[in-house]
Amino acid sequence: MSLFVRKQLPIIIASILGILMILAYFTTFDIFAQFKGIATSWVVIVSAVTVAMGFVYMTNAQIKMYQMNKTPLQLAYTLTTYVFFGAFMIAGLAYKGDVNSPEYQWWFQNIYGNVSATIYAVMYFTLASSAYRTFVISSIESEALVLGGMIYTLRQIPLFQVYMPWIVPLGEWFLLVPNVGGSRGAVIAAAFAALVVGIRTLWGKEVTLEVSS
Amino acid sequence: MALFVDVLGGLVGTFFIISVLSMLWKDNPIFRIGQQAIIGATMAHYILLNFKSALNNAVLPMLGGNLLLFVPLLLGVLMYTRLKNEIAWVARYPTGVLVGVGTGVMIAGTLRGQIIDQIKNTVLDLTNSAVSGNMTGIINTLLIAIGVVTAISFFTFTREHKGVLGISAKIGRIFLMISLGANWSGELVWYLTQLIGRLSWIINTVIKVMLLGG
Amino acid sequence: MSKDKPVTFWEKLGNIDYRWLYALSLVFTIIPILQPLGLPVQVSEPTIGYCDAINNLQPGSVVAVSFGSSLALLDEQEAQYLATWKILFQKHMKVIFYCTYADSALILQKHLGSKVKPEDYGYTYGEDYVWLGYAPLGEAGEASFAQNIRGVYPKDQFDTPLDEIPMMKNINDQSGIDLLIFTYTSCTDVEWPVRQWVVPYKKPTIVATLGCCGPMAAPYYPTQIQGFLSGSGMGTELEVYSGNPGPGAMMSDAKNLGILPFLLFFLLGNVSYLGKRYAGGKSKEVK
Amino acid sequence: MIIIKTGTYLDLTLLIVLIVAMYYYNKVALAGKLPPLRTIPAIGAITEGVGKSIEENKPVHYAMGASGGQLYTQLLSMTLVALAFLNYISKLCAKYEAKLIVHMPYQAESIPLIEAMVRDGYKSEGKPELFDPGCLRYYGYGALTWTQSVTASYDTEGVGLNLSIGIFYSDCPISLEMAKIKGGLNVGGTGRWIMVYAFAMMCDYVFLGQEIYTAGAMVSENPLMLAGVFVEEVGKYFSYILLALGFIIATMGVSAVNAFFAL
Numbered sequence: 020m021s022l023f024v025r026k027q028l029p030i031i032i033a034s035i036l037g038i039l040m041i042l043a044y045f046t047t048f049d050i051f052a053q054f055k056g057i058a059t060s061w062v063v064i065v066s067a068v069t070v071a072m073g074f075v076y077m078t079n080a081q082i083k084m085y086q087m088n089k090t091p092l093q094l095a096y097t098l099t100t101y102v103f104f105g106a107f108m109i110a111g112l113a114y115k116g117d118v119n120s121p122e123y124q125w126w127f128q129n130i131y132g133n134v135s136a137t138i139y140a141v142m143y144f145t146l147a148s149s150a151y152r153t154f155v156i157s158s159i160e161s162e163a164l165v166l167g168g169m170i171y172t173l174r175q176i177p178l179f180q181v182y183m184p185w186i187v188p189l190g191e192w193f194l195l196v197p198n199v200g201g202s203r204g205a206v207i208a209a210a211f212a213a214l215v216v217g218i219r220t221l222w223g224k225e226v227t228l229e230v231s232s
Numbered sequence: 233m234a235l236f237v238d239v240l241g242g243l244v245g246t247f248f249i250i251s252v253l254s255m256l257w258k259d260n261p262i263f264r265i266g267q268q269a270i271i272g273a274t275m276a277h278y279i280l281l282n283f284k285s286a287l288n289n290a291v292l293p294m295l296g297g298n299l300l301l302f303v304p305l306l307l308g309v310l311m312y313t314r315l316k317n318e319i320a321w322v323a324r325y326p327t328g329v330l331v332g333v334g335t336g337v338m339i340a341g342t343l344r345g346q347i348i349d350q351i352k353n354t355v356l357d358l359t360n361s362a363v364s365g366n367m368t369g370i371i372n373t374l375l376i377a378i379g380v381v382t383a384i385s386f387f388t389f390t391r392e393h394k395g396v397l398g399i400s401a402k403i404g405r406i407f408l409m410i411s412l413g414a415n416w417s418g419e420l421v422w423y424l425t426q427l428i429g430r431l432s433w434i435i436n437t438v439i440k441v442m443l444l445g446g
Numbered sequence: 447m448s449k450d451k452p453v454t455f456w457e458k459l460g461n462i463d464y465r466w467l468y469a470l471s472l473v474f475t476i477i478p479i480l481q482p483l484g485l486p487v488q489v490s491e492p493t494i495g496y497c498d499a500i501n502n503l504q505p506g507s508v509v510a511v512s513f514g515s516s517l518a519l520l521d522e523q524e525a526q527y528l529a530t531w532k533i534l535f536q537k538h539m540k541v542i543f544y545c546t547y548a549d550s551a552l553i554l555q556k557h558l559g560s561k562v563k564p565e566d567y568g569y570t571y572g573e574d575y576v577w578l579g580y581a582p583l584g585e586a587g588e589a590s591f592a593q594n595i596r597g598v599y600p601k602d603q604f605d606t607p608l609d610e611i612p613m614m615k616n617i618n619d620q621s622g623i624d625l626l627i628f629t630y631t632s633c634t635d636v637e638w639p640v641r642q643w644v645v646p647y648k649k650p651t652i653v654a655t656l657g658c659c660g661p662m663a664a665p666y667y668p669t670q671i672q673g674f675l676s677g678s679g680m681g682t683e684l685e686v687y688s689g690n691p692g693p694g695a696m697m698s699d700a701k702n703l704g705i706l707p708f709l710l711f712f713l714l715g716n717v718s719y720l721g722k723r724y725a726g727g728k729s730k731e732v733k
Numbered sequence: 734m735i736i737i738k739t740g741t742y743l744d745l746t747l748l749i750v751l752i753v754a755m756y757y758y759n760k761v762a763l764a765g766k767l768p769p770l771r772t773i774p775a776i777g778a779i780t781e782g783v784g785k786s787i788e789e790n791k792p793v794h795y796a797m798g799a800s801g802g803q804l805y806t807q808l809l810s811m812t813l814v815a816l817a818f819l820n821y822i823s824k825l826c827a828k829y830e831a832k833l834i835v836h837m838p839y840q841a842e843s844i845p846l847i848e849a850m851v852r853d854g855y856k857s858e859g860k861p862e863l864f865d866p867g868c869l870r871y872y873g874y875g876a877l878t879w880t881q882s883v884t885a886s887y888d889t890e891g892v893g894l895n896l897s898i899g900i901f902y903s904d905c906p907i908s909l910e911m912a913k914i915k916g917g918l919n920v921g922g923t924g925r926w927i928m929v930y931a932f933a934m935m936c937d938y939v940f941l942g943q944e945i946y947t948a949g950a951m952v953s954e955n956p957l958m959l960a961g962v963f964v965e966e967v968g969k970y971f972s973y974i975l976l977a978l979g980f981i982i983a984t985m986g987v988s989a990v991n992a993f994f995a996l
Contacts, residue, residue, distance in 0.1 A: 029324035033332035040336020041748075045741050058333045061304035062805040064290045065326050066842045067282035068308020073841040075315060076871035077275055083867030088889070096264050100272035107276030118280050124552065125241060128517065130273055131877075133245040133430070134266070135518035137252040138877040140430050142903060143423035144256050145910035146416065147471065148464040149934040151711040155719040163406045164933070167413025168420075169712070175421040175657060175679055178702040180488045187490065194661045196372045198414040200379015201407030203350050205926045205942045207380070208387035210346035211968035212946035213810035213924065214748075215961040217339040218755055220331065220813070226955050227816045227846070228331065230853045252881065255911075256468050259888035267881040271873045278839065278874030314845035323845040327804070330842060331813075334805035341807045343744035351972055352994035355979030359987050381976065387943045389771045390966050408941065412930040418658035419906070419930075420708075421701070422522055424475075425657065425678045428700040429521020431472075432479050432693070464914065633927075 030223050037221045103130075167193050242438035249430050354380050379407040456725065460718030462711070470707035478699035485702050487695075492664075493683040495673030496652045497533065499625060505538040507624040508617060512588065512639070514546040514630045515553050519656060523629070525681025525694030526654045527553075528562055530627065532690040535567035540613055542623070544578040544591070544599060547631070551580045551603070572611045579603035585635075589642040592620040592649075626651045633659035636666060644670045654681075742996040747971055754967040755960070762956035770962055773948050775920055775938035779896060782918040783825045786893025792832040794892050794917070795822050796908060797899030799879035802843025808900050811924045812843065814949040815899030816850050821952040822896055823854020827863055834890065836883050836908075837871045838899075844871070876904040883908045887915045897921030897936075898945055901928045909935035922948075 036058060042048070043055035081097045107126060114120035118127075154165045173179040174190025219225045251266025286305070294301040307329055313322035354377050361369030382404030385397060393401040500509070511530075515523060534541050543558075545551045554577065558564060564575050571577075578599035583591060591598045595618060601607050608614045616622060626649055628639040636653055643649040650672055653663055657677025667674055675681060679701070682694030737745060761767055786793045797815035804812060819835065826833040837847055848869060855864040872882040884907065887895075895912035897905060901923040913919050913935055922932050922940025932939045940948050946965070950958035982993045 025321045025324075029328035032325065033328040033335070036329060036332030037335035037339070040333060041339055043336070044340035045738060045745055046736050047738055048736065055336075057300075059337070059805075060289070061307075062330050062333050064286055064301070064304035065308045065311070065330060066805070066840070067286040067289075068305060069311040069326075069842040069844075070279050070282040071841075072312060072315070072844055073839065073871050073873065074275060074279065076837065076841075076844060076869055077271065077873060079867055080870040080872075083865075084889075086867075092261065096268045099265050099268040100275075102272065103269040104272035104276045107273045108280065111276065111280040117284065118277075125237070126273070127277070128552070129241040129245045130248055130270070131277065132517040133433075134248045134252055134270055135875070135877045136426055136521060137249045137430050138880055138907070139423050139518065139903065140427035141252060141256060141880075142906040143420065143427045144464075144468045144471065145906045145935075146420045146423060146931075147708040147711070148467055149906075149910050149913070149931075150416070150420075150708070151462075151464070151467060151715045153934040154712055155715055157719060157723075160405055160409045163409035164413040167410035168417045169413075171414050171417035172420060172705070175417070175677070176701055176705050177487045177679060177682065177698040178485055180490075181486045184488065187488075191664070192372075193410060194414050195664055196375050197379055197407050197410040198661065200376040201383050201404070201409075201411035202415075202926050203354060203376070204380045204383020204386070204404060205408060205411070205929070206346055207350050207972055208384050208943040208965075208969065209924045209926065209946070210342045210350075211751075211965045211972075212943045212961075213342050213346075214339060214751055214968065215755070215964050216810035216813055216946065217335045217342070218748075218751055218964075219957065219961060220335045221339075222755070224759075224957050225813060226953055226958055227813045227820070227850070228328070230820055230850060255881065255884055257465060259885065263881075264885060267878075267885050270878045271882060274839075274873035274875055274878045311842060311845060314848060320845070320849075326842075327845055330804040331809065334803070334809035337805065338807045338809045339748070340744075343747055344741075347747065347968075347972060348743050348975070348994060351975050351979060352990070354976065355983055355990055355994075356987070358980070359983040359990050362983070363987060377976070381973065384969050384972065387941075388966060388969070389773075389947045389962050390768065392771055409933075411926070412933050414661070415658075415927055416930040416934060418661065419903075421679075421705075422657045422677060424701055424704050425522045425697060426519075427471075428475055428479070428678075428697050428704065429524075431476055432521075432696060432700070435476070435479050 030228055033228065034221050034223050037217070041221075167198065239442045242442045246434050246438050249434060350380075378403070383407050454722070456718050456721030459714050459721065462714065467707055467711050470710075471704060474707055475700050475704035478703050479696060482696050483699045483703075484695070485699050487682050487686050487698055489683045489687045490680065492667050492674045492676075493680050493687055495668055496654075496675055496680075497673070497684060497687050499650060499652045499672040500530075500533050500537060500539065503537070503539060503624055507539055508542065508622055509534060509539045509625045509627060510542045510544070510623045512546055512583075512591075512626065512628045512630075513543055513550045513554055514628075514635070515550045516547060516631050517549040517553065519631050520553060521697075522656050522678050523631075523654065523681065525678050525685060525692050525697060526675045527557060527629070527681075528692045529681060529684040529688055529690045529694070530654065531557060531562040531564075532692075533684075533688050535562065535564055535569060536690075538567075538574075541575040542578065542595075542614075542617070543575065544583075545580040546583045546587070548580065548582070572606075573613055576608075576611055576613055577603040578608075585638040585642060588638050592642055592647065594619055620647050620649055623649065625649075627654065628652070629654040631656055631659075633662040636663045636671075640666055640670050740995055743975070743994070747968070750971055751964055751968055754964045758960035758963045759957055761963075762960035765956070767956065767959055767963065770947065770951060770959070773940065773944055773951065775922070775936075775940050775944070776948050776951055778918070778920045778938035779822065779894070779952075780825060782894025782896065782920055783822075783829055783831050785918055786831050787829055789891070789893050789916075791891035791893035791917075792834045793822065793826055794834050794836065794883075794886070794895045794912065795819055796836040796883060796895070796897040796921075797847075798838055798897075798901040798923070799876040799904040800838055800840070800902055801899035802838035802840030802847070803900060804840070804842055804846075808925075811900045811945070814924070814945050816846055817949040817953055817958075818896065818898045818945075819847065820850040820854050823851045824858050827855040827858035827860045830860075830863065831893070833868050834886060835869050836879065836886070837869055839872070839874045839879065841871075844869075876902060880904050880907040884911045887911055887917065891915070892917035894918050894920065897932070898940070898949075899923065901925060901931070903928075905931045906935070913937075 043051035110123040110126050111118050114122045156162050171190045173186050179186050251262050255263045290301045290305050307326040311323050311326050313319045358373040361373045382400045385400040386404035626643050639651050652673045654675040660676030663674040678697040682698040685692045685694045855861050872878045892912050892915050895917040919936040920938045922945045947962050982989050
C-alpha cells in the first residue's frame with residue numbers, strides 16, 4: 020500500500036472532518052449542522068465497537084503479571100478477574116432486561132456502587148496525608164495555598180460555623196473572589212493552548228498523529 | 233428480618249469496602265482479590281453497555297434499512313487491525329475520524345465557553361457592581377479582574393518573569409495558589425462525607441439492621 | 447514521607463507514619479456514627495432561601511424535580527433529597543419527578559419506595575405525583591423539556607402515556623410548572639437551569655448539588671436561583687430548618703470529629719517545619 | 734445573505750488571529766529563528782526520575798488518567814499532549830533501558846495511538862526489540878478499577894518515577910499519593926484546573942495547568958510545536974485587548990457589554 024494511503028490520507032481525513040465541524044459552528048448552512056449531528060453520533064458508535072479491544076489488552080496484562088509472579092496466589096488473583104467478568108456477563112445477558120434486570124442491578128449496586136463510593140472515601144485519606152506534607156507555611160505561595168485551603172475547610176465544618184461564625188463569610192470570600200480570579204486566568208490560558216493544538220491538528224501538523232503514522 | 237439476598241448483598245458490599253480501604257494499610261490479598269474482581273466486573277459492564285449501545289444505535293437501525301450506519305460499524309471494526317502489526321496502519325483511519333471530529337468539537341467549544349465567556353463574566357461582574365454602587369462588590373470584582381490578568385501573565389513562557397511581568401506573575405501565582413487551596417478544600421470535605429457514608433452504611437445498615445435485625 | 451530517615455525531634459514530628467493519621471481519622475469518624483453527639487448546626491441563607499422557595503408556594507402548586515443523582519455520590523446528597531421530598535409532600539405540592547442520570551432511577555425507586563413514601567402523606571400516583579423515568583437530557587434536553595414535556599418523556603416510568611395520567615392532563619410545558627428543583631453532580635451544570643429555565647421563562651428555581659460545587663452555584667444566588675444546597679452540610683441545615691430529621695445530623699457530627707485528626711496533623715507539620723527552621727541545629731536528637 | 738452565525742463573530746476573529754499567528758510563527762520556526770523559552774523545572778525532573786528508577790531497579794510508570802483517552806470530546810487536546818509525553822518517556826526509557834509501565838485509560842479507542850507512541854519511542858532510539866506489549870496495562874471501565882490497579886502495580890512492581898500527564902478527574906488523588914508513599918518521584922500535571930491542586934500537593938515537580946502544553950512542545954523539540962507556544966502568547970494578548978475593550982464599552986452600561994460579547 021502506498022505511503023500516501025498508509026500515512027497521509029488519515030491525517031487529511033482528520034483535517035477535513037475537523038474543518039466541517041467548525042463550519043457547523045460558524046456558518047448558517049444547515050448542511051454542516053446536519054453533518055455535525057451525524058458525525059458526533061458516528062464517533063460514539065466507533066468507540067462502542069472498539070470496546071472489546073480492552074479485553075485483549077487486559078488479558079495481556081493478566082498474563083504478564085502471572086509470568087512475573089508464578090504463584091498460586093497470583094493465579095487466584097487472575098482467576099478472580101475472569102470469574103467476576105463471567106458473572107457480570109451472565110447477569111447482564113441471561114436475564115430479562117439485561118443490564119436493567121434486578122439480578123444485574125444486585126451485582127452492580129453491591130459491588131460497583133460500594134467500591135466507587137469507597138474510592139472517594141479513600142481520597143479523604145490521601146488528601147489529608149498530602150496536606151500534612153505540603154501545607155507548610157514556608158513562602159508567600161504556600162501561605163496562599165494554606166490560607167485558601169484551611170479557611171474554606173473550616174467554613175465547611177458545622178462546628179466551626181457555629182463557634183467561629185466569621186469563618187463563613189471569610190471562607191466564601193476566598194472562594195468567590197481570589198479563587199474565581201485565579202481559576203479564570205488558568206482556564207483562559209489553558210484554553211489558548213488547547214486551541215493551538217486543535218489548529219495544528221487541522222493544519223495536519225500535529226506531531227502526535229504524525230508519529231502514530 | 234432482612235431477606236437473605238439483602239444480607240448477602242450487604243456482606244458482599246462490606247467485603248469490597250474493606251478491601252478498598254485496606255490498601256491504605258498495605259498491599260494484602262483482600263485488597264488484591266477485590267481489585268482483580270473489579271477489573272473483571274467493570275470490563276464486563278463496559279462491554280455490555282457499549283455493545284448494547286452499538287446494537288440499538290447502529291446494528292438494528294442498519295438492519296432496518298439505514299445502511300449508512302455500516303460506515304461507523306466498519307470503522308470500529310478496523311480499530312482491531314492494531315492487534316496485527318502488518319495491518320496496524322489501517323487503524324489510523326478510524327483514529328483520524330475520531331480525532332478530526334474531536335478537534336472540531338474542541339475548537340468550537342473552547343472559543344466561546346472557555347475564553348470569551350470567561351472574559352465577558354469578568355467585565356460584567358465589575359460593571360454590575362459599579363452600576364449598583366456597591367463598594368464591596370466593586371473591590372471584589374476588581375480583585376477578580378486583577379486575578380484574571382495576573383494569572384494569565386503567569387503563564388507567559390516566551391519571556392523571563394522579570395520587571396513588570398515578574399511582579400504580575402508573582403501576584404498571579406498567589407491567586408492561583410489560593411484557587412488550588414480552595415479546590416483541595418472543597419474536595420476534602422466532600423470525600424470525608426463519602427467516608428462517613430460508607431462507614432455509616434456498614435454500621436447502621438449491614439450490622440445493625442441486616443445482621444442484628446435492629 | 448521523606449526517604450531519608452528522620453533524625454531530630456522536629457524531623458520526626460514531620461515524618462509521622464501516615465497510617466496514624468488514617469487510623470485516627472477512622473476512629474474519630476466512627477464515634478459519632480455509633481453515638482450521635484447532636485452538635486449544633488447553623489442554617490445558612492441559601493438553605494433558608496431553598497426551603498422558603500417551596501414553603502412560599504400555595505398547596506397544590508406543581509413542582510418539577512430534575513433528578514440527576516449518582517449512586518457513588520449519594521452519601522453527599524441523600525440528606526438533601528430526603529428532606530426535600532418530605533417538605534414537598536408535607537406542603538401538598540404536586541410533584542413531577544424526572545431522572546436525568548442513569549443511577550437516578552434506582553435511587554428514586556428506593557426513596558419513594560421505602561424511605562419517604564408519598565402514600566404515607568396521602569398521595570396517589572398519577573394524581574399527586576408522577577415519575578417520568580430516565581432520559582439523559584443534558585442541557586439541550588432540559589431546554590426541550592421546558593418547551594414540550596411530552597417530546598422528551600412521552601410515557602412515564604411505568605410506560606403509561608402522559609395523556610392518560612390525570613395530573614399531567616393540563617401540564618404540557620414549563621408554563622404548567624411553578625417551581626423547578628434541579629439536582630446535579632457536575633459543577634458547571636448549574637448553568638443549564640439558569641440558561642434554559644430562568645433566563646427565558648423567569649421560572650423560580652432552586653438547586654441541590656455536591657459540596658465542592660457550591661462555589662459555582664453561589665454567583666447565581668439570590669438573583670437567578672432562590673436558594674441552593676451544596677453537600678451534606680447544607681442537607682443537614684435543611685433537615686434542621688424544616689424540622690425533618692434525617693441522615694444529615696449524623697453526617698455533620700461525624701464531620702466535626704472526623705476532621706480533627708487532620709487538623710492536628712496539619713499543626714504538627716507546621717510545628718515540625720518551624721522547629722527545623724528555627725531550632726533545627728540546636729534540637730536534641732531523639733533516638 | 735449572512736453566512737456567519739450571529740454570536741460567533743468574536744470567536745471567528747480570535748480563530749483567524751490564531752491561524753495567522755500560527756502561519757507566521759511556523760515560518761519563523763522553520764527558519765530556526767524562534768527565541769528560547771522560559772525553562773520549566775519539571776521537565777528536567779523527568780530525566781532525573783528515569784535515572785532514579787534505574788538506580789533503584791524500579792520501573793517508570795506513565796499514567797494519562799483513567800479517562801485520559803478521550804479522542805472526540807472537548808478535552809482531546811490534553812489527550813494529544815499526554816501522548817506526546819508518552820512518546821518522550823518511551824524514548825528516555827529506551828535510551829537508558831529503564832523498565833516502562835503504561836497505565837492505559839479505559840477508552841479502548843485510544844489504545845492504537847498509545848501503542849503506536851510507545852513503539853515509536855523505542856524504534857526511534859534504535860531499540861524496537863526492547864518494547865514489551867505487556868507494559869501496556871488495561872484495567873476495564875472507570876476510575877475505581879484504574880486507581881486500585883495502579884496502586885497494586887506500585888505495590889508489587891515498585892515505582893521509581895511516576896509521570897502522570899493528561900486528563901485527570903478524581904482518580905489522581907489516590908494514584909499520585911500512593912506513588913509518593915511508595916517512594917516514587919512524582920512528576921505531572923493536567924489541564925483540568927479543578928484537579929491541578931492534587932498535582933501541586935502530591936508531586937515533587939508539577940506542571941501547572943497550561944504548562945503541560947508548553948512542556949509537551951519543549952520535550953518534543955519539534956519547531957512547529959515550539960512555534961505553538963508563541964501563538965498561545967498572541968492569544969493571551971488578544972484576551973487582554975478583549976478585556977480592555979470590554980471595560981471601555983462598560984462605560985456605556987451593562988446592555989452595551991452584553992451586546993458586545995453577543996457579537
